[in-house]
Amino acid sequence: MNTAPTPKAQVPDIAAQITYAMRTMGVAPIPRNYELFYEAYIGSNPTLTKELAALGSKATQDELDELGRQYFGNHQSQVIENAHSKLIAELDGLLRVLQQEQTSLVSYNKLLGETYTRISSKSHTSADILRSAINILSEATGDTMAHGEKTVEKVSQKSQEMDQVRKELDEYKRIANTDSLTRIANRRAFDERLAAIYDSGTSAPLTGLVLADIDNFKKINDTYGHPVGDKILATVATVIRANVRKDCFVARTGGEEFAVIVDGNTAEEVNQMCERIRTALETTPFKNSKTGVNYGPITLSLGFCMAGDAEDPGELYAKSDIALYCAKNAGRNRTKIYEDGMKKDFTKSWLIYKR
Structure with a gap:
């Protein structure tokens, strides 16, 4: 997890930064170019980021469209x-x-x-x-x-x-707005949904943001390879989706991280939901039926904060991330709710990935 502290008052304007990057490279500000730069900028695909940077300031529209076809299929x-x-x-x-x-x-x-x-x-x-x-x-x-x-x-x-x-x-x-691997919402959709919590100007006291992270996922990838890691990600998404209400918003926010936004529940009820997800995944078998190799157990650490305890999307995300860090630091495979006094030096900023 990124340990760089994020000042509360400096929630970055990712749209402005992407537009500036496009203007600097002399790229036409059309939707398909913006999509390309958005995906590269947030770092969800490091290879795309490197290839786009390699084009430099002389990138032609044909070269950009070729990247789009390569990474987005028919370039949606x-x-x-x-x-x-x-x-x-x-x-x-x-x-x-x-x-x-x-x-x-x-x-x-x-x-x-x-x-x-x-x-x-x-x-x-x-x-x-x-x-x-x-x-x-x-x-x-x-x-x-x-x-x-x-x-x-x-x-x-x-x-x-x-x-x-x-x-x-x-x-x-x-x-x-759909993650192609897990078939749940992606980071773009999450950003929109998180911001909407505070659209009315006041936070919803019965809305909670849950951040979840697969424990030791890098070790899984390194040991069994990315194809196995991808199958595990898809299964984890299925388990999360199956253990929350249909109206809950579930997203993959990057790598092995997931988010759930739940409306109309108390903190105690959100905690119960997190525990239901955690125990369901802990008991889910991850075994290769052909080779007999057992990849499990696969566990999740979860942290959450209620919207009424934060003033804006950036603070809500930061506090949920602090709770997630504390769950990891306490031994993983557990749920933590944000509380005042938790260590605040291990937060990631909402809407941007710093490299």
Whole structure:
């Protein structure tokens, strides 16, 4: 764990720092480039970070896109750009439909005015006036109704097309906020959810942030290799998810670290949930069915803090991390709640990874 202390008042603006880095390298500030720099900047993929740095200040868009395809598959940011373009086109089409409807109504209003003029004229007999008025109004009303039906049909079609674009955007967000290995939320989604706790300006007293770390995970990777480590990470995520309520937010925040944000529970209830996760994992078998090699037991250390005991997301994260450190320092495989007086020299900053 990073032991560098973080001043409370200096929660970094990662977006500004990434934008500055992109500007320094002369990179276009488009969504897919931002995604690339975000992943490299937070250090979740060291190889990506090195390759991006190696491009230097002369990186071309083609080189950046190639990195994106290499590390993000089909480069999902392109999806949102395409969806955005389609949405603009659909809205433009809908606007034209409504403008045509407005033109039709203007014409109808003009016909009503002409009819009124004929009715008011003293140069025609009553029968001629009524006959003329009825013919004009019948024709105009029929045309307007037919046009209105076409307009409704066009608007309905445009609405369906825009709804499809919305679904594409929702799917992109789901993919962009999901950790590909464990299939739970990733660090980006965690940052958004953590910040939302304090959106109203006051903390939620019954909201808790739990940070969990797999004990001795480096040793597991070094002994059995990263493929085994990846399977263990996926299993740990499954165990955590299975032992919390469905409405709890569960994320992999980096490496072997996980986070749970739980709403509507007291500190005692959050502690019980942590213990349920811990004991469930402790008793989960980790054995290779082919070779018979036993990788377990796999254990977790957990630390948590209630949002009512912190003033902002940075402080809540820092206090939960202090509690996690104390759980590690006390022998691992245990749960600790943050308490005043705990050692404060072992915290990591929220929203940024310092290298």
